[in-house]
Amino acid sequence: MKTKRIALVGNPNSGKTTLFNAITGSNQHVGNWPGVTVEKKEGTFTYKGKEYDVVDLPGIYSLGAFSEDEVVAMDYILTDDADVIIDVIDASNIERNLYLTTQLLEMGKNVVIALNMVDEAEKRQIAFDLEAMSSALGVPVVATVASRNNGTDAIIQEAVKAIDKKVSYTNPLTYSENVNHHMQHMVELFAGKNMPYSPEWAAIKVVEGDKHIISVIEASIDDEAVVNGIKEFHKFHSSENFELEIVDSRYAFAHRIAEKTVKRPEVEVVTLSDKIDKILINKYLGIPIFALIMLAVFQLTFAIGQDLLGGYAAALVEWLGSLLENFLVWVHSPDWLVSFMIDGVVNGVGAVVEFVPLITVMYLLLSLLEDSGYMARAAYVWDNLMRAFGMQGKAFISMIIGFGCTVPAIMSTRTMDNKKDRMVTLLITPFMSCGAKLPIYSVFIAAFFSSHGGLVLFGLYAFGILIGLLMAKLFNKTLFKGESSYFIMELPPYRFPAAKSVLRTMWLHVGDFIKRAGTIIFLVITIMWLLAVLPGSAAPYSQQSYLGRLGTLLVPIFRPAGFGTWQESVALFAGIPAKEAVVGTLGMLYAGEYMEEGVLLVNAIQQHFTSLTALAYMVMVLLYTPCAATLSAVAKETKSAKWTVAMALYTFFIGWIMAVLVFQIGSLFGFA
Amino acid sequence: MSENLTNLRPGEKGRVYAIDAGKYATKRLYEIGFNTSAHVTVIKNDAGPVIVSINGNKVALGRGLAGKVVLAKDL
Numbered sequence: 001m002k003t004k005r006i007a008l009v010g011n012p013n014s015g016k017t018t019l020f021n022a023i024t025g026s027n028q029h030v031g032n033w034p035g036v037t038v039e040k041k042e043g044t045f046t047y048k049g050k051e052y053d054v055v056d057l058p059g060i061y062s063l064g065a066f067s068e069d070e071v072v073a074m075d076y077i078l079t080d081d082a083d084v085i086i087d088v089i090d091a092s093n094i095e096r097n098l099y100l101t102t103q104l105l106e107m108g109k110n111v112v113i114a115l116n117m118v119d120e121a122e123k124r125q126i127a128f129d130l131e132a133m134s135s136a137l138g139v140p141v142v143a144t145v146a147s148r149n150n151g152t153d154a155i156i157q158e159a160v161k162a163i164d165k166k167v168s169y170t171n172p173l174t175y176s177e178n179v180n181h182h183m184q185h186m187v188e189l190f191a192g193k194n195m196p197y198s199p200e201w202a203a204i205k206v207v208e209g210d211k212h213i214i215s216v217i218e219a220s221i222d223d224e225a226v227v228n229g230i231k232e233f234h235k236f237h238s239s240e241n242f243e244l245e246i247v248d249s250r251y252a253f254a255h256r257i258a259e260k261t262v263k264r265p266e267v268e269v270v271t272l273s274d275k276i277d278k279i280l281i282n283k284y285l286g287i288p289i290f291a292l293i294m295l296a297v298f299q300l301t302f303a304i305g306q307d308l309l310g311g312y313a314a315a316l317v318e319w320l321g322s323l324l325e326n327f328l329v330w331v332h333s334p335d336w337l338v339s340f341m342i343d344g345v346v347n348g349v350g351a352v353v354e355f356v357p358l359i360t361v362m363y364l365l366l367s368l369l370e371d372s373g374y375m376a377r378a379a380y381v382w383d384n385l386m387r388a389f390g391m392q393g394k395a396f397i398s399m400i401i402g403f404g405c406t407v408p409a410i411m412s413t414r415t416m417d418n419k420k421d422r423m424v425t426l427l428i429t430p431f432m433s434c435g436a437k438l439p440i441y442s443v444f445i446a447a448f449f450s451s452h453g454g455l456v457l458f459g460l461y462a463f464g465i466l467i468g469l470l471m472a473k474l475f476n477k478t479l480f481k482g483e484s485s486y487f488i489m490e491l492p493p494y495r496f497p498a499a500k501s502v503l504r505t506m507w508l509h510v511g512d513f514i515k516r517a518g519t520i521i522f523l524v525i526t527i528m529w530l531l532a533v534l535p536g537s538a539a540p541y542s543q544q545s546y547l548g549r550l551g552t553l554l555v556p557i558f559r560p561a562g563f564g565t566w567q568e569s570v571a572l573f574a575g576i577p578a579k580e581a582v583v584g585t586l587g588m589l590y591a592g593e594y595m596e597e598g599v600l601l602v603n604a605i606q607q608h609f610t611s612l613t614a615l616a617y618m619v620m621v622l623l624y625t626p627c628a629a630t631l632s633a634v635a636k637e638t639k640s641a642k643w644t645v646a647m648a649l650y651t652f653f654i655g656w657i658m659a660v661l662v663f664q665i666g667s668l669f670g671f672a
Numbered sequence: 673m674s675e676n677l678t679n680l681r682p683g684e685k686g687r688v689y690a691i692d693a694g695k696y697a698t699k700r701l702y703e704i705g706f707n708t709s710a711h712v713t714v715i716k717n718d719a720g721p722v723i724v725s726i727n728g729n730k731v732a733l734g735r736g737l738a739g740k741v742v743l744a745k746d747l
Contacts, residue, residue, distance in 0.1 A: 061703035066696060093729045096705045124728060243699075244708065251707040268728050274715075277730075283718045380732050384720050392734065393721070417696070486697050487721050487734030488704060 003044075004163050005053045005081060009073065009104065010088035011097050012059030013492050015116040017041070018501070019088055019146035020056035023156060027504050029408075031370035033379075033397065034059060034490050035415040038069040040076065047160055055082065058415075061096070063103045064210055066417035077104070078197075084110045084162045086155060091121035091128065091143075092493075094262050098254035101137070106171050107201050112158045113141040114151070120493065125265040133261040138172055147498050171200065175249045179242055182207045182233065189229045193221050206230055208246045273493040277377070286381030293374070294461065297365045299454030305361035306442060306453065313354045321346035336533070339540065343592045344529035345522075351587030351601055352517045352580045355439035360510050362435060366404050367505035371497035375400060376489055383487050389469040390476030392484045395425040399468065402432030403461065404509060406630040410637055418485035424475045426637060428468035430626035430651050433461050435509060436516075436579040440621050443583055447602045448611040460622050467623060467654065516578060520628075524574055524581040525588060532589065541592030561620060561656065562613035562663035567593070572620065577628045582621060612671045616663040624655030673745050677722055677738040680714040686743030687711055693740040701741065704731055712743060 008016040012034030021028055024043030030036060041056040057076055058069035065074040077085070087104060089097040104111050115128065134141040140158040144151030175183065186203035195202055195217060205213035218227050280289055324346060328338045369375065375397050383393030394416060402409035409429040416422040433441075441457055449456045476484075531547035538544035543552060543566055550573070551566025558569050567589045575582035583601070590604035609617065625631075625648045635644040674689050687709045691698050705726040706712070715730060716723040722738040723730055733741070 062699075064699055064703070066700070093727065095727055096703075096729070099703060099705075099707075244702075247702045248708045251710070264728075268725075277716075281716070281720075281723075283720065286720070376732075380721060380723075383732075383734060387734075393732075417700075486693070486700075486737040487732065488700055488737065489721075489732045490704070491723065491730040491732055 003051055003053050004083045004160075005055060006159050006163075007055045007057060007076060007082035007085050008088055009057055009077060009085050009100070010059060010116075011061055011090060011093070011100060013490065014059065014088045014090040014097060015146045016059065016088045017056055019086070019114060019116065019144065019152070019155070020054060021504075022146050022149050022152045024054050027508065028056065029505055029508060030501050031367075031375065031505070032373040032492050032495050033370070033375040034492070035069065035397070035412065036370075038072075038411050038414045040072055045156070047156055052160070060100065062100055065212070068414040070417075077107075077109070082110075084112060084159050086114050086159055087111050088114045088116050088146075091115050091118045092124060092126060094258045095251065095254045098257060099250055102173055102250040102253050105137070105139075106173060106204055108171065108198065110162055111139045112155065112162050113137070113139055114144045114146075114155045115141055116144045116146055118143045119145045119148075119150075120495075124269045124271065127263040129261045129263075133257065136257050136260055147501065173249055173253050175204075176245050178240075179207055179245050179249070182237070182242065186229075186233070189226055190221075193223060193226060196220055204246065206233070207242050209234065209243050271493060273373070276494055277491070280374070281377050281381055286377075287385065290378055290381060291462075293369070295454065295458045297362065297369070298457040298461070300365060301358060301362040301438075302445075302453035302457065305358035306446070309357035309361075310354070310442075313357050317346065317350040317354050321350060339533065339592070340526075340529055343541075343588050344525050347591035347601070348525035348529070348584040348588035349517055349522055351443075351583050352439060352521050353514070355442060355580075355583075356510065356514065358442055359435050359438055359513055360506065362438060363404060363506045363509040364502065366400075367502045367509075368497050369400075370505060371495065371502055373492050373494040376491050379487075379489055380491065386469075387484065389473045390484055391424060391469075391472050392421060392487045394487065394489060395421060395472075398425050398429055399432050399465065402429045402434060404435055405512075406430055406432065406434050406626055407633045410630065410633045413637065416485065420476075420480045420482055421485050423638070424472050424480055426634065427475060427647065428471050430630060430647070431464045431468040431471070431623055431654075433464045433622050434579070435513065436627065437621055439580055439583045440575075441618055443586075443601055443605060444609070444614045444618050447605040447609065448614045456618075460618060463619070464622050467658065471654070513580075516580065520578045521580050521584055524577050525584045528570070528574055528581075528585050529588060532592065541589055547589075557656070558620075558659075560664070561616045561659035562667075563609065563617050563620075563659075565608060568608065568617065572624065575621065575627070576625055579621070579627050612663060612666040615666070616659040619662050620655045620659035622655070623651060623658055625649075625652045673747070674742050675745050677712070677714070677724070677733065677741040677743060678717065678735055680717060680743065680745065682714050682716055685711065685713045685746040687746070688741065689744040690742040691740060692742060693737060697737055697740070701737075705729070706741060 008020055010016050017028050017030045017037050020026060020043060024045050026043045028041050037056060037058045043054045044051055045054060057073040060070045060073045063074055065071045085104060087101050130141050130143060142151055142155045142158055144155055183203040186206050187199045190199035190202055202217055214230060279285060325342050328341060378400060379393040379396045382396040386393055386396060398409045398412045401412050406429055410426055413422045413426045441460060445453045445456050528547060532545050533540040534546050542548055547570055548566050551570035554569035555564050555566055558564055571582045571585040574585040587601045590601060631644055631648055634647050688706050691701050691706060710726055713725045715725050721732040721734045723732045
C-alpha cells in the first residue's frame, strides 16, 4: 500500500518548516522572513508503527500563484497528491491566513488546521475558542507552538485521523447572488465533461477569471462548446469584477469566523517590535544602522573567530600535521606520500580547515540575523536606494543570503514574481562575498592588515554591494529594460532567536564547509598537487612542473593587477571549482617551495605580496568567476547555458578590471 | 472622504475603498489583506515604502503601489 502523505500548506512565515522539522526531526533551514523555503522538502515520521510522508511547501497567500516558489506549492495542491493537508495558520493573523484556508475548503480538501505561534498571539492578548473555530470551519483545529514542539503530537494525531476518515467536505462559503448565478451556469456547462477538477470548483475559478486554471480546463476538455462558453462569459461580463466579489466573499467568511472565535484586546497592544522599529527603520538611521550591524558582524567574526579561536585551530592542524609527518617517516613511507600528505593534505586542505572557527562565528551571527526578523526590515530600508539602481527592496534579502553562500541566494530569487527583477538579482548575487571566501581574506588580512581585520572585511563586502548595484543599473539600462516590480513585504514581529534554530542554521553551513573540505577541496588540492610534482623530470613545485607551466601561461593576464607569479595565478584558477581552494593551493605551493619547517602561509604571503597587491588580489577574489556550485545553480535556475557562461565570463572581467584599477591607481599614488 | 494611502499620516485610519493597480498587483494586495473595507492603520509614511497595519500585522508597500490604494478615511 502506498505510504500516506501529509502536506504542509500555509502563508509565508507561518512556521511550516519549523513544524516540518518538529514532526520529521529534519534540519531544514528556517528564518523569520517571508520566503525562506523556496522548494518542496520531503520527510517521514512514524506514528503507531506506520510510516507517513510529509511534504513541506513554500508559503502562499492564495491559490493564484505568481512566483516560481508559489507555483511549486500551488501545483502540488492542485494535483491532489496529499491525503491530508495541514494548513498552518499564524495565530496573530487569522483573517488573512484563513483567506487561504477558505480556498482549500472551496476545493473540498481534507484539511486539519495547525493554529501556530499561539504564544505570540497571547502576548498580544489575542484569545481563541478552538472548539468554536473547529465547528465553524468544519475541520479540526489544533493550537501549536512548533518552535517549542508544543502541539506537535496533537496535530499528527488529528492528521492521521483525518486520513483514515477520508471525509469530503462541501464548500461552506456563500457568494453573491450574481456570482452564484454565473457559477451555476458554468457547472451546467461542465456537467458530464471529463475534467481534472470538480465542476463546482472549476466554476468558481472560471468566474473568478483565474487564467491558469482556465487554460488547464480548456486544455483538458476537448469541447468547442465549453471553450466558447468560457470565452463568451468573459467577453460578455468584461466590465464586471467578479474576482473582487469572490475575494470579498472569502474574506467575509474569514471575518465571520474570526469574529465568532477570536477575542482581541480593545486597544492594540504596543509590542516591543513596534518600539524597535521606531529606531531600526527610521528614515535617516535605517541604512547607517544596517551598516553598523554588518560592521559588528565582521568585527565580532574576526575578534572571536580569528583572534580568540583561530590560533587554537591553526595549532591543532599544525600538531596533527607534525604527528602525521613523524608517523610517515617512522613507517618509511615513500617520499611522494609524505609530500602529498604534508604539502597537499596538511598545508592545503588543513589551511582551509583552520578557518572553521572563523566561519562558524560568521554563520552564527548571520543566522541570528535571519531569525530575528531583521531581514524584512533590511529589505524595507534598502527599497528606496535599490530603486535608484532599478531594483526593489526584496532583492536585498537575496543579497544578504549571499553573504553566507551564493547558492541559496540564487535560489531565493525564485520568490520574485517579476522575471526582470529575478534575472538582474541573480546576475549580481555572486558579487556578494560568501563564507567560502572568508579564509582567503583572512590570510591576506593577517599578513598585511591585521589591526583592521573587521574594517577591511566590511570594506570588501561593501565594495561587493556597490559593484552589484552598479551592475544592476547597467543591466537595467541595457538588457533588462522596464519597470521594477512593486514592493510588498510583510514585516514579521521581531523574535528572540531560538537557540535550537540558530545553531541548526549555523551547523547547516559549517557542516557543509567541513564536508567540502573533505570532498571537493580535497579533490582540487590532489589534482593541483599532482600537477605540481609532475613531470618527474621537473623539480616539484617549480615553474617547470605542469602546474608551473599552466600558471606561467596565466601570468600575463594578472600582471597588470600586480600579482604576477605563477602560484598566485594558478590559485585563482583552483578557486573556480571552489573558492576555499585558493587558500589551499597557496598553502600547498608555498609550503612546497620553501621546503623548510615552520614557514606559515601568512609569512609566505608577506614575501610574495605587498599590501597593495594583497588588496588587488582580495578584490579579484571578491568579484571574479563564482564557484562551480554557483554556476550550476545559475544553470538550473535560468535553464540557459548561455547565461551560465555569460555569468562566468562577465564576473571574471569585472573582477579583473577592478583588481587592475586598485593596483594601478594605488601605484599612481605611491602605495606599494 | 477618500484618499490614496500615501496621503495618510501615521496613526490615521481608513477602510480599503478601491484598488487602482494592475491586475497582478491588485491580486497580490487582495491576498495580503487589502480586501474591500479592510481596516488599515498607517504606521509609517515618510520617504520609503508606506507601512500599514492590518489587524495588527505590518505590511510595507512601495510608494508607487501605495498610491494606488484608495481608502475611505476614518474621521
